[in-house]
Amino acid sequence: CDKLQDGVVALLDMTSPRVAPLLRSLSGVAGIAYVSVVDDSYFRYSHGDEDVHFRVEPVSVQMLKVVADIVKREELNNVALVYDDTFDIQNTPRRILTNVPAQHLYVRISNSPTELRAQVDMLREISIKSIFIIANNENAKRFLGEMNKGPDAVFPDLFVLTKDGKLNCEGCIRRMRLVTLMGKTSMRPMKDYIDFIKASDISHDFDSDDIKVDEALSFDLARLIRSAMASNMTPIAYNCSDMNSTMSSLRNQSQQLVDALRMVSDVLS
Structure with a gap:
């Protein structure tokens, strides 16, 4: 809730079967664009909103x-x-x-x-x-x-x-x-990822042998979300104690982002 109050464009979920249904339910109520990198079986008994849910198969x-x-x-x-x-x-x-x-x-x-x-x-x-x-x-x-x-x-x-x-x-x-x-990648995306790690002060001697697939996937998804964002999209601040006040007015932006992600995904596949 602290992060949501600061303002977000989307919620990227790489958690567990216990947490993922709660995050999906929260995003559905609030109308937050929800990108899940967890197995679909986690959501068997949970409620959400498919209009704002973009699914990615986990590694x-x-x-x-x-x-x-x-x-x-x-x-x-x-x-x-x-x-x-x-x-x-x-x-x-x-x-x-x-x-x-x-x-x-x-x-x-x-x-x-x-x-x-x-x-x-x-x-x-x-x-x-x-x-x-x-x-x-x-x-x-x-x-x-x-x-x-x-x-x-x-x-x-x-x-x-x-x-x-x-x-x-x-x-x-x-x-x-x-x-x-x-996991392998082409040279340009790999260089972008390595440069990002070094520039973020995460590791100054990071190279291709240090790449881990899950971490690189989260980086790729963040870039994919950014590329799918329209120029007029801005971070939305959510109040966990009063979700209904944000749901109707801001859901359209989240749905627009998820639709764009699906279009990009179709092109890449």
Whole structure:
């Protein structure tokens, strides 16, 4: 409410299943342009206004779809998904893998070296054929390092999906059947993002290897919102204690912005 009183053009939501329905409801009542980067299943039992709601599929859902596509296309079986906190398994719908014709299990990467060793041994003992590692650079490297200690004959196929810009595990890659999937961008947008990070005093030595997909996505969406804004659009100050006074007069601007975002999205797709 403090932020809303300062004036906003839109509300960009990258939160959780518990918070997202509340923000959607708030934006619907107030008539705030609401850009959600959360799974649609979060809104199953919530109220909102589709006229001021622009939906963006979150990266974690896209990553699971990549896993599902690979499993289906290659007809894989005995699949393990090894993940860390960068992949929010609790808040990402597992329905994406529900219709995948393969046995699969989920393993959260342990911070304990001893437990990590036990996890790797367990995956070998149950004859897992393919492992999808969905983690940041450091955790993927730790897991691959443990896999690297085993005999070559029992290496499964390994797929690494990371939101980081680079995977630093060259020694692992030489010994393993390893496929890496990382977020990439063209040079101009990447330079704009790096310049923004440096100019904002967030990090003066930031480079392409430091890019994380979720953070870059929020930057891209902010630029997309700005590009969709008409010249006469201005930040709107909302009073949380009296939303009805702003709803009717200012909703048109929010709806106009969401319509423009949809048009831009259609062009980009």
